[in-house]
Structure formats: C-alpha cells, structure tokens
Amino acid sequence: MNLRELTANDAHAVRRIYSGSSVRHLGRAAMEHTEAHQYVEQAVCWAQEHPRVHYILGIDVEGDLVGVVKLNATAGPAKLSYILREDTWGRGYATAAVVGVLAVAFDRLHLDSVVAKHRTANPASGRVLAKAGFARIDETEGSAYYAAVSCPFRCLRPIAPTTVLPMAHTPTEITADLVRRLLLEQHPDLADLPLRLGARGWDNQMWRLGDDLAVRLPWATDSASALLRKEHAWLPALPPGLSLPIPVPQRLGEPSERFPHPWLVTTWVPGTPADRAPVTRAATAARALAAFLTALHQPAPAEAPAGRDARGGPLAPHADQFIRGLSEATDMGLIPDPDAVRAVWDDAVTAPPWTGPALWIHGDLHPANVLTTDGTLCGVIDFGELCAGDPACDLAAPWNLLPDGGADLFHQAYEPAVDPATLRRACGWAVIRALGGILIGEAGRHNRPGGKATWGPPAHAALRRLVATAP
Structure with missing residues (x-):
C-alpha cells in the first residue's frame, strides 16, 4: 500500500x-x-x-x-x-x-x-x-x-522535511508471509528457517530467522531504506575487535515489486533492550561500555558517512531542539529545576570544539539500542546513525545507560582519558538525549503516537545525574 x-x-x-x-x-x-x-x-x-x-x-x-x-x-x-x-x-x-x-x-x-x-x-x-x-x-x-x-522525538532526533511519496511501509503490511516470499525470491537457501517477529523499531521491523539471523525491513520512516544501506556498506569497515556483539550484515535484499525497499539479513544479537532491562551491575557494565567505545572510537576513513542531523558535529545547531524540549517538558511539570538543566547545556555548548580526527561513532546510543543480560551489557544494535565525528556524541551514553556512579567508573576505564572540553560537550549530548527520552516516555504513559513508556525512567535518572554532577 x-x-x-x-x-x-x-x-x-x-x-x-x-x-x-x-x-x-x-x-x-x-x-x-x-x-x-x-x-x-x-x-x-x-x-x-x-x-x-x-x-x-x-x-x-x-x-x-x-x-x-x-x-x-x-x-x-x-x-x-x-x-x-x-x-x-x-x-x-x-x-x-x-x-x-x-x-x-x-x-x-x-x-x-x-x-x-x-x-x-x-x-x-x-x-x-x-x-x-x-x-x-x-x-x-x-x-x-x-x-x-x-511525537516529541524531534527533540532527540530531528526529522527533516521529506518530499517523496509513496511513504515507507506500515506495520499491517509486513507479515511473516511477505518476509518468507522475499527470502524465497532472493535468498532461497534461508527461506525454510523458522520465522517470527522480533521487534518493531523507529525505522525498521526485525524478524527472527532461525536461531542466529534476523531480517530487517523498513516500515515507518522515509529515511529507513538509506539507513539500512548505510549499515550494509559500512558495518564491515568498523575497527576490528569490538568487545560487544553487534549485528553483522549477511545478505542484502533489493527492492522488488513485492516490497519496494531494500532489506537486510544480519546476525541476531541476543539480549533485552536496556530501557526494559536496565543495567544493575554498574562496575561490570561501565567497563564493558568503555572497552566497546575505546575500540570503536578510531579514526574513520575520509569517505566515511557524515552524521545525519549534525550528529558528531558541534552542539550549537541543536540549540533549538534543546530549548523546545526543555520548554515542553517543563510545561508538563516533568523538570523540577529547569534552570539547573539550562546551566548544564550552557556550559556544554560553550565548550571548545573537537579538534581531533573524525572518529567512528555509533551516533544513537540510547537505552533501546543497547542490550543487557544478567544486569550488564551484552550487545549494541541499530547502527543506522553510524558516522564519523566528535566522540562526545557517544560519550553521553554513561549517564543514560549506567546506574548512579557508573559514569565515573566508565571514565576511569575509557581510553584515552576524556579531556575536560569533550566531557562538557558529552554532557550536552546527554541532556538532549535525556529530554527526548522524558518526552517520549511521557507520551508512552498516555498512549500517544510515538510514545514509549519505558524510555521515561532512564531519561529522568540521567537528567538527575547530570544536574547533580554539574560544576
């Protein structure tokens, strides 16, 4: 349709x-x-x-x-x-x-x-x-x-105006039968494996294929197809030795009359998203996250993709998003001390810029894109925002993913040590992500479009930590 x-x-x-x-x-x-x-x-x-x-x-x-x-x-x-x-x-x-x-x-x-x-x-x-x-x-x-x-998600992930119709597929159209037929047409050797729905994300649906594979299909945004192609092209180019499992592309499905978008077969990464199963073992998770980002944050090639929506770049272009997000959340009574939040942002946005080489960054490390088991991290997924730039965008993750005290443990383990300016910019990225999570969580509590109730608690906790540790 x-x-x-x-x-x-x-x-x-x-x-x-x-x-x-x-x-x-x-x-x-x-x-x-x-x-x-x-x-x-x-x-x-x-x-x-x-x-x-x-x-x-x-x-x-x-x-x-x-x-x-x-x-x-x-x-x-x-x-x-x-x-x-x-x-x-x-x-x-x-x-x-x-x-x-x-x-x-x-x-x-x-x-x-x-x-x-x-x-x-x-x-x-x-x-x-x-x-x-x-x-x-x-x-x-x-x-x-x-x-x-x-949906208040624009505070976290601004969506550029689009001009292309038809739009991406919707949930009612992607069925097990459709996925099976796509496999039969393009990758018949996989078509007999057991198939079941795994998850519906912002951009893609994920279907479990056997025990070890997954099929990802665009379904909800005009940008989803391009993000899948980016993953297929660039995930194999990431630095070797990443310490946490990530989805590895195995096959690419091309657009057809049956389904007019590219689709991807990847390895399946087991675990539960951290918004639904939060980290409880702070020290173990902090070391795991630090090891993963230390390995990932390596110089990217000159032709590596730039960040969408200014990810990996300066914070200043996100000022309107911050102002809008803080205003909306404050008007809803969700921010106890908006002046304290504003102070964290003001300090971050005035920090000296990144002057090092453009590093590989995940670009979207929020709790729904990190998997846990037994209270610690066990995988990282959704590399659609993968790009090269300032690592501060990813270094916001400790406040959003780890329990109290976890950020300090992370910074002790991450290499090289984070310089003061990068730490300040990371706080700004963490504030943007926390405000977005708070608004998405509130929308979820009221069953509004785009809402996810599980996003609220970790976002509120992250903002509390950021305000408490501000200079």
Missing part, C-alpha cells in the same frame, strides 16, 4: 470509492461523475500549494486506487478524514493510510496535533483511529472525537 497524489485520471476510481456502503456514514449521496472530476481537480490544485496546508492523497494498492485520506491544516487543529472503497474493508489499508498521513502532519508540517471524528454508528472507524495512535476525547450528538499528539 502506498499513499500518492491524485491525478486527473483518478476521477472514475474516486467515484467508485464514494459509493455504496462507503458513504452510508457520511450522510451524503454517492458521488456523481461531475463531482468526481471537480474533486480530483481540487486535489491536483492543492498539491501545488506553497506552503502546503491541504493534502488529498490516494490509497493505492498495486495500482488500484481503493481510498482517499485528507488532511486539512488551514486553521485551528488539523483535521484528518478518510474513506475506503467497501470491497477493501478489513485489510488494514485505512490504518496504514492514517499512520502515513500522521507522519506528514508531524514530521513534514511539524504540527502539534491532529483531530478526527466518526459517527458512533460506525465503530470500525474508531478502531482504525485508535490503532493509528489517536485517543478518544469526546462524544456528542452521534459523533466520537479523537486527537493525536505529535
């Missing part, structure tokens, strides 16, 4: 969509020929807006236009609505389309919220909205009202 712009040739398909049982709950008659042409003409006109505030996107399944989803952001809360041709109900297309348009609203238009409604006599629409991340907020006069709130 893809979302795409409508064209003048879609009038007949739109008329079929606005007919029969599909219009029963809209309180209107079936669409006539002339109205269908006017509808498509309006959609084409709105697609030329700059800045754009109207979207009418077609829900396309293998060349068949089966529905339409709208987003109107002209005034007040942005409004979302959709309609699906009745012979395609119950297949997940509506949920996929709503998720895709929420991505447009939050990641492209940077809206704070989106509202929607449906007739209470049509509970199926309510289920679609709930699955897509909307929360029911009111009911009156036969209509139920819903709202979705922007």
Whole structure:
C-alpha cells in the first residue's frame, strides 16, 4: 500500500470509492461523475500549494486506487478524514493510510496535533483511529472525537522535511508471509528457517530467522531504506575487535515489486533492550561500555558517512531542539529545576570544539539500542546513525545507560582519558538525549503516537545525574 497524489485520471476510481456502503456514514449521496472530476481537480490544485496546508492523497494498492485520506491544516487543529472503497474493508489499508498521513502532519508540517471524528454508528472507524495512535476525547450528538499528539522525538532526533511519496511501509503490511516470499525470491537457501517477529523499531521491523539471523525491513520512516544501506556498506569497515556483539550484515535484499525497499539479513544479537532491562551491575557494565567505545572510537576513513542531523558535529545547531524540549517538558511539570538543566547545556555548548580526527561513532546510543543480560551489557544494535565525528556524541551514553556512579567508573576505564572540553560537550549530548527520552516516555504513559513508556525512567535518572554532577 502506498499513499500518492491524485491525478486527473483518478476521477472514475474516486467515484467508485464514494459509493455504496462507503458513504452510508457520511450522510451524503454517492458521488456523481461531475463531482468526481471537480474533486480530483481540487486535489491536483492543492498539491501545488506553497506552503502546503491541504493534502488529498490516494490509497493505492498495486495500482488500484481503493481510498482517499485528507488532511486539512488551514486553521485551528488539523483535521484528518478518510474513506475506503467497501470491497477493501478489513485489510488494514485505512490504518496504514492514517499512520502515513500522521507522519506528514508531524514530521513534514511539524504540527502539534491532529483531530478526527466518526459517527458512533460506525465503530470500525474508531478502531482504525485508535490503532493509528489517536485517543478518544469526546462524544456528542452521534459523533466520537479523537486527537493525536505529535511525537516529541524531534527533540532527540530531528526529522527533516521529506518530499517523496509513496511513504515507507506500515506495520499491517509486513507479515511473516511477505518476509518468507522475499527470502524465497532472493535468498532461497534461508527461506525454510523458522520465522517470527522480533521487534518493531523507529525505522525498521526485525524478524527472527532461525536461531542466529534476523531480517530487517523498513516500515515507518522515509529515511529507513538509506539507513539500512548505510549499515550494509559500512558495518564491515568498523575497527576490528569490538568487545560487544553487534549485528553483522549477511545478505542484502533489493527492492522488488513485492516490497519496494531494500532489506537486510544480519546476525541476531541476543539480549533485552536496556530501557526494559536496565543495567544493575554498574562496575561490570561501565567497563564493558568503555572497552566497546575505546575500540570503536578510531579514526574513520575520509569517505566515511557524515552524521545525519549534525550528529558528531558541534552542539550549537541543536540549540533549538534543546530549548523546545526543555520548554515542553517543563510545561508538563516533568523538570523540577529547569534552570539547573539550562546551566548544564550552557556550559556544554560553550565548550571548545573537537579538534581531533573524525572518529567512528555509533551516533544513537540510547537505552533501546543497547542490550543487557544478567544486569550488564551484552550487545549494541541499530547502527543506522553510524558516522564519523566528535566522540562526545557517544560519550553521553554513561549517564543514560549506567546506574548512579557508573559514569565515573566508565571514565576511569575509557581510553584515552576524556579531556575536560569533550566531557562538557558529552554532557550536552546527554541532556538532549535525556529530554527526548522524558518526552517520549511521557507520551508512552498516555498512549500517544510515538510514545514509549519505558524510555521515561532512564531519561529522568540521567537528567538527575547530570544536574547533580554539574560544576
């Protein structure tokens, strides 16, 4: 399923969509020929807006236009609505389309919220909205009202505006059957191995393949395909002797008619993400993390990828993210002493810059990307943000991953010893990551889109440690 712009040739398909049982709950008659042409003409006109505030996107399944989803952001809360041709109900297309348009609203238009409604006599629409991340907020006069709130992840990982449709695949489309067929077509020697869903991340779904392998497929962001290709190209070039297991690419799957994105077969790294199974053995974990980063932080080749969203570079470009994140978290009552947090940031952003060679850095060392077992670290995953630059970006990890006292133990073990300026910059990166985790955790507590409740506790603990150890 893809979302795409409508064209003048879609009038007949739109008329079929606005007919029969599909219009029963809209309180209107079936669409006539002339109205269908006017509808498509309006959609084409709105697609030329700059800045754009109207979207009418077609829900396309293998060349068949089966529905339409709208987003109107002209005034007040942005409004979302959709309609699906009745012979395609119950297949997940509506949920996929709503998720895709929420991505447009939050990641492209940077809206704070989106509202929607449906007739209470049509509970199926309510289920679609709930699955897509909307929360029911009111009911009156036969209509139920819903709202979705922007994922605060931009505070930690800004998402650049995108211009490409169709969008990445959605969760309802990637199934065990699809993965099995992809393997049969491109890597048949692996197709008979047991297959089961492992995890859904920000960018990719991961499917366990046998005991030792995993299949990773883009599903939720426009950048996911490029990040997978980066891992396939550059993970084999990392310094040898990394002390913690990482996923090693084994096979690359190319885009096809069945699945229009690259996908990757890697080794499986066992363990539980640290946001769900926090470190409890501080000394052992600190030494393990220090050994891993000591081995990783080696000079990268000149052609190594640069950091996305200024990762591995100076902190100054992230000032707006810090201000926005601190403001949002403070307004929610989540920051006991915002002035103390601001003082840590101000000290970090004024620290002397990195003047050494560009080193390999992971770029995204937060608790969900580090695995644990028996209270200590056992693996590092998700190298999609791998890049060359200032190691301070990674040296933020001890405050976010280790329990109280762990950061000091890490710095005693890391080689070479961290200089004062790099330590100050690392504190700034840790503050950004902690604020993002706090907002994501709070969104998760309230079942909002993009929220993960398990991110909150380690982020709050990290910010407490940073404030307590500030000069």
